[in-house]
Amino acid sequence: MSEHQPHVTVKQYYGVFVALMVLLVVTILLAMVHLGALNTPVAMTVATIKTVLVMTYFMHLRYAARLVWLFAGAGAVWMAMLVGGTLNDYESRGWFTGRLGSVPVGEFQGVGTSEAIQLRSGSMPAAPGALDAAESVHREGRTKD
């Protein structure tokens, strides 16, 4: 390795390690405190701080080329798109009514059973219990994976 290139020192490694262990304890303690809806964002934030420390020092991003930073961040950004886009659907259920409005998350009544199908489509099943009977035939009759 070139002599002039800066790199992370052993002291910095130990320092980051201590910080990580402290943050681990913080995570556990904070989880035991009732913060309501904030518990999850707080836990994720602490995890992210730990992640940034590991990536910057243990994984040498501190002294890496800018392009490498871009690749390092891309995974996180793309995951945010996946989670964001999916939760965008679930959290906005029930905002609008009408043919395309769907049932809000949390109001499912036994998804997959005859009641739920009735709730969603507004129609009666063929006979009470008929759907459940047909369902068990399909489940048990499977021979291939």
Added chain:
Amino acid sequence: MSDTTTAHAPSTLVHQFDDIEQQRLADTMGMWLFLATEVLLFGGLFTTFFVYRSMHHEAFIAACQTLDMVGGGINTGVLLCSSLTMALAVHAAQSADRRKLIALLLATMVLGLAFLVIKFSEYAHKYHEHHIPIRGMAFHFDGEEHGLDAAHAEETKLFYGLYFAMTGVHAAHMFIGLTILSILLVRALRYPTTTENYMPVEISGLYWHLIDLVWIYLYPTLYLIDLH
């Protein structure tokens, strides 16, 4: 750091690159891109978990309470230690310190194995409690103990299914990481450690740190939901 091996280190510059700096940049970029794919693989699993946690909140809280938070916390500590030893191993490789490299690689592997041992003992505990939702294993979740009716008790299977899927995929990555470390160990034992041939250790270190990072998110997500 004299060593008595006579074997030559494998030549570091490969034919398609013009110089070693280009090769090192390419290797680093390649590994970071691969790590991005791993983030997205786990990302798909995390998304599934977040959605179901939102949809079946009570069942997930109840199931989470049956997990061993202390064991998980210890495992997190073990992995953080292993990240330290791995970072120090990379440093030893860059400094051409062969003995330190071998010692630190071994330490990282021991810590990794410790993680897996603790993890599998957790799995064994779940087996005894009949919380493994796999075909052929009797599953029983005592809903009454956690204030759940029968239908919601069935929903805990989703939690446990995802718990085993996510920690299982993570454990599979640990096995791959341990395999890579043993290859590095053999390499360090066989060939001289020079200031020129440290890149395999460095990029394997990146992979190892990713395994740690995934667990840094897995732990609060799976073990620390609404503990109060």
Added chain:
Amino acid sequence: MSIVEELPAVPSPAPVEVPEPNYLNAGYTLRSWLLTTDHKRIGILYLISITFFFFVGGAAATLFRLELMTPGADLVESETYNKLFTMHGVLMIFFFLIPSIPAVLGNFLIPMMIGARDLAFPKLNLISWYLLVIGGLFTTWVMLVGGVDTGWTFYTPYSSTYSNTYVMVTAIGIFITGFSSILTGLNFIVTIHTMRAPGMTWFRLPLFVWSSYATSLINVLGTPVLAAALLLIALERGLGIGIFDPALGGDPILFQHLFWFYSHPAVYIMVLPAMGVESELVAHFTRNRVFGYKFVAMASLAIALLGFLVWGHHMFVSGQSYFAGVVFSALSYMIAIPSAIKVFNWTTTMYGGTIRWDTPLLYAMGFIGLFTLGGLTGLFLAAPSLDIHMHDTYFVVAHFHYIMVGGTVMAYLGGIHFWWPKMFGRMYPESWARFSAILIFVGFNLTFFPQFILGYTGMPRRYHIYAEEFQVLNVMSSAGASILGVGYLFPMCYLFWSLKYGKPAGPNPWNATGLEWQTPSPPPTENFPITPIVDEAPYAYHHKELTH
């Protein structure tokens, strides 16, 4: 007097033509091919593999198009029909279209186009090919033992709980093949960033390289999410872990989010490289610089990025929230813009150019028209109000075939013809090739245009029994399919024939610009004896004309 009699004159033997060492004659053993790390040989290995999968997928299509000639169920049972269209989709998408241009043309050309000796990670490149082959073996085994009938979309809970076919094995096969795409994409990105020759700045790169780069971004960032979705299905089938089981509260729409997060960008994996080839063909066969080069380059990146934000347009009627539907619809309209920019730029490039009506240009022209039609019909589908009527009808089938077959396959064939002399040192027979291109164009339109009408008037997709009034159009479609099938057989035959009997091609039979044409045909293993230095813009045809 000489005691040595003059010997009778012996005619000297004909000069032995020693072929120049090139990548094809650098080793004739099977081992030298199966263990090669030469990007050019790996491109050829991919060519052979994906051609095989193309014809198997085509055979499935032949069978179900035969069935669809009559409204009743005459040829196959419903379960078999479901297996046929599933295998057609799985093979064509994962084992033909997604690898096609990147793995064949990209592998072969990218190092040469940037002036490099090979890709960044040649051994990883070979592993990518083996992963495709292994995944293909899984899928072939499934076909032989009974098939899978869930549709290539694997919607739950049918795929995860109820289907009595080999879903898990197929999912594992596609999972393995996904890693082939990921590693190829990774290889291309690192290569393009770090191994460009001196003077080859980003804005001097051929547009094929820009498109391949954008495609590789999608490969790397999207495919792992498909891996996650397939992994969950495989775990549910194989171990009985309930993830999407409705009795436990499993949500089918969650699977669709995970699936389409990859599978929508996947269609851009399939079309972006074709757009890259299109840029090359239009430039080289009109001998003009590409109009708006930077716009085309940036549009490729825009398509790659925006492509990740529109997946919900496959789920307008599945039960997704209304609000999410509106957001995804708006974003889907936006992504039409960079595609349209490219179409305008290609047509403008041709203006004032010197057009040569060789086969590659015929395919390129076909691409512009058919891709535009396919893209416009995508806008119909991007409106939720229209999609309510057209979702799961033949309108959708026609839309994506116009893009994937009328677009990608035509661009692929155009590219194969254009670079064939470079790859094998032989020209293909031009008359047969032109005839085939026209036959394919005619067969394609006869097959798929009626399907727009069928879908709009209400025929559902994935049905083998349909109402009587749809028969005429179905017969037209099947007739077109037979012409299309014959059309594809011609290039198979004459290209193979040309390997031995084609006219030998020199280094640059098209007198085209580009680093790949500065090497012999076929190129030597290391591509360039000395690393080239680049000092001019791409498609510098104006310079060529001046110095002619």
